[in-house]
Amino acid sequence: MTLSLEGLTVARGTRDVVRDVSLEIPPGEVTTLLGPNGAGKSSLVLAVAGVLRPRSGQVRLDGVDLTHLAPERIRAAGVAVVPEGRHLLPDLTVADNLSVATFSMDREAAVRGVEYAVELFPELKTRWKVQGRYLSGGEQQMVVLAQAIVSRPKILLVDELSLGLAPVVVKRLVPVLASLAETGIGVLLIEQFAHVALSLARTAYILEGGRLRYHGTASELRDHPELLRSAYLLRTGT
Numbered sequence: 394m395t396l397s398l399e400g401l402t403v404a405r406g407t408r409d410v411v412r413d414v415s416l417e418i419p420p421g422e423v424t425t426l427l428g429p430n431g432a433g434k435s436s437l438v439l440a441v442a443g444v445l446r447p448r449s450g451q452v453r454l455d456g457v458d459l460t461h462l463a464p465e466r467i468r469a470a471g472v473a474v475v476p477e478g479r480h481l482l483p484d485l486t487v488a489d490n491l492s493v494a495t496f497s498m499d500r501e502a503a504v505r506g507v508e509y510a511v512e513l514f515p516e517l518k519t520r521w522k523v524q525g526r527y528l529s530g531g532e533q534q535m536v537v538l539a540q541a542i543v544s545r546p547k548i549l550l551v552d553e554l555s556l557g558l559a560p561v562v563v564k565r566l567v568p569v570l571a572s573l574a575e576t577g578i579g580v581l582l583i584e585q586f587a588h589v590a591l592s593l594a595r596t597a598y599i600l601e602g603g604r605l606r607y608h609g610t611a612s613e614l615r616d617h618p619e620l621l622r623s624a625y626l627l628r629t630g631t
């Protein structure tokens with residue numbers, strides 16, 4: 394399934410922070426959304442998730458309009474989001490954090506979903522009864538990724554996968570996104586380390602000041618890093 398954003402505009406307060414953005418997240422590949430701090434990447438993700446209400450434009454999954462659905466309906470339709478900041482429940486164990494994520498699923502699907510997540514992150518089994526607050530940053534990121542995929546989504550949006558993580562941890566997490574894409578999931582990766590994202594992605598978008606400044610192949614950006622630099626240095630104000 395393909396997730397399409399069509400002319401999406403999102404405001405925070407009275408200011409439009411995402412402006413008329415159209416992009417596609419096709420199945421079976423990683424797409425990356427790059428851009429400097431404050432570009433509007435997280436606001437875009439929150440609007441797709443139904444947490445922020447777009448001011449105009451549409452979000453469609455294979456043509457089906459998800460734009461004004463509640464977050465749980467969007468998730469049930471097959472769109473899962475890993476928001477920025479790795480917010481898991483610090484007092485709950487890994488097991489219970491995953492149970493919370495399967496709350497709205499029927500029992501059998503919940504069991505299968507947790508098994509699937511643990512297959513991808515076997516490390517979690519060894520930390521199963523540990524409270525969220527005692528996990529390393531990398532383990533926390535595994536838990537929030539696991540929470541997102543227990544519902545077996547068709548589309549997965551990951552906001553700032555590697556923020557604050559050691560390179561060795563990023564190396565562990567990145568192949569998981571690639572293998573999720575290989576199973577047919579459409580992945581959108583937002584990532585401060587452009588080289589990490591561009592090594593995985595087929596298509597890249599650059600957002601700057603709420604507007605798309607670039608849409609092309611990731612390999613073009615890899616071969617022409619000056620395109621990336623100029624986009625990041627171009628400050629047009631808001």
Ligand SMILES: Nc1ncnc2c1ncn2[C@@H]1O[C@H](COP(=O)(O)OP(=O)(O)O)[C@@H](O)[C@H]1O
Binds near residue numbers: 431432433434436
């Ligand atoms: N909770 C908020 N309330 C008001 N403005 C916000 C809030 N969060 C972010 N913003 C503003 O929205 C703009 C886009 O931010 P954000 O979507 O977080 O960008 P990015 O994820 O690309 O860094 C920025 O100007 C930021 O200051």
Ligand SMILES: [Mg+2]
Binds near residue numbers: 435
């Ligand atoms: Mg952000």
